[in-house]
Amino acid sequence: MTMNAELTQQMALLAEGIAKLTQHTPFVKTAIPGLTVFRISETSEPLSGLYEPSVCLIAQGEKQVQLNEETFMYDTEHYLFSGLHLPVFARVVNATEDKPYLGLKLTFDYQEITQLMLENQIPAPQTKQSNRGMQTGKLTSQMISAFQRMIDLNSEEEAHIPTLAPMIRREIFYRLLVAEQGETLRNLASLGTPSNQMTKAITWLKANLFDNIRVETLADLANMSVSTFHHHFRNITAMTPLQYMKALRLQEARRMMLTEHLDSATAAFNVGYESPSQFGREYKRMFGNSPIKDVEQLRERFAVS
Template sequence: MVQNQLLNDMHTDLANVIGRWVTREGDSSTPIENLLFFRRDASTAPCACMVEPSIVFVVQGAKQLLIGDQFFAYDTQHFLLNSLDVPASSQVLNASPDRPCLGLVLKLDLRVIAELITQSKLPAPCEHTMNGSTALGTMTPELLEPFCRLLALLDDPCAIAVLAPLIKREIHFHLLRSDLAARLWHIASVGSQSHRISKVIHWLRENYAQPLSIDELALHAQMSSSTLHHHFRLLTSMSPLQYQKWLRLNEARRLMLNERLDVASAAFRVGYESPSQFSREYGRQFGVPPKRDIAALRFQTNTIEEASSSGNY
């Protein structure tokens, strides 16, 4: 009972800070490196996103992450931990204008985790087989308290450069003592299958426009092609080819929306040889052809901007 009240008080404090920082719906960077805030004023349908290695807290409301056929619902009692760059869909389950869904994202530093594992006297967790890149952990005061101190630095900007790295290191230490410690040990261990898949994902993100050879990718990961395919799907819920296609289509969408490239130019830029093939795969991914999708997104963006400028958003 005492722990629940302590957690409630901490969440209230964090919600007040995030609410002051993010006054409109959306995501917001902060002066603290790798720390992001988010605010949603209503429940939403699933929205496609790329989830980076990170820890995600909801301090008010509830959200859900969908990866393949897996669902991860989290609220103030549970946090979300993701250990790889994974395409997913994010959905807000509980939010209203009077009580918005508020939370934060802290990107993980796997190098810090590896250093802590090497330097600390923490006992190695029991063997644990990872069935995916994402998991839910139980929120504790020990984990939440350093986040309260980290966010308090926003009111003392001169202290951020000195104290934020120390507090973030402490947060990583507490994660290694959480109920998801085994997952972090596994992903940070050089030579593990998860570490090798992480290298493959990094290569794909840097070279998504290049032709994909599974044999060359397996050689890069020092794995057999069948082992690569098996573990890649186990951790990301998709094959390497599907992952590359997701990266290409989403980058093409960004190019058409933000840089106003036409369909053919965007298709060639991300590695497609045929605009018609690109359009077919784009339609399967987003549900509508490229031109119609971009027109709808621009209309939605203009509507939000007009509402915002008139004070109705």
């Protein structure tokens, strides 16, 4: 069996496993911590979202992710790695009712990645440069096999999960660390690197998102000058700190209006805007419609009451 034929067969089995888990609902947080599976039966318009530190894999279909002005495509031959919380627009490119998009996401935290590097003596990168925090990489048979075992574990007795799931997680992230794109993950997880300093600053930023945050404060947290901080922040996130904060605030305001039924003025105030008119302008610039029209369309699309 050729490698391509082997990968195709592996992906078909993985698709079967995900289809089984999602036969009653299109979005399932599995019993395995951090593992979510998806089924989408039609192509979609670009939808805003916040990607967590995670690895994403598609067993059937194709997806496009827009990070500011940069586009990432991934499919059954490539995984997507997001090393930080990154605001994106994403759309399913290839899906039908008969052949739906089937995918999974496995989240992680840097403590487990750093521990894995130490235990396996995986060296930290020598470079002092920061790489883009989102990457695509080529899937291998070994990676797919590990994900298959994780999907299969959902069909076993739940008592097995606490023992077996962590071992499979370690294998998956070990393979990511030593893969072609592994330098980005090693950079982010290695203490003292500019990329790791960015993760600390962004974690603090998210925790204090609705406060009046100064870039100088973020630079101090990263132990950098403001200009150096700007340089590394943009390298990793593809946007400036202010663009990043604005995107996160607008996404959170959108969520509040959609799921908590807040009016636009209240949502704007809750996420740190003092001017409703400024909020309206920036919201329309990002989402293409006024807050009221946008939320109405979203409710119609997803039947959210």
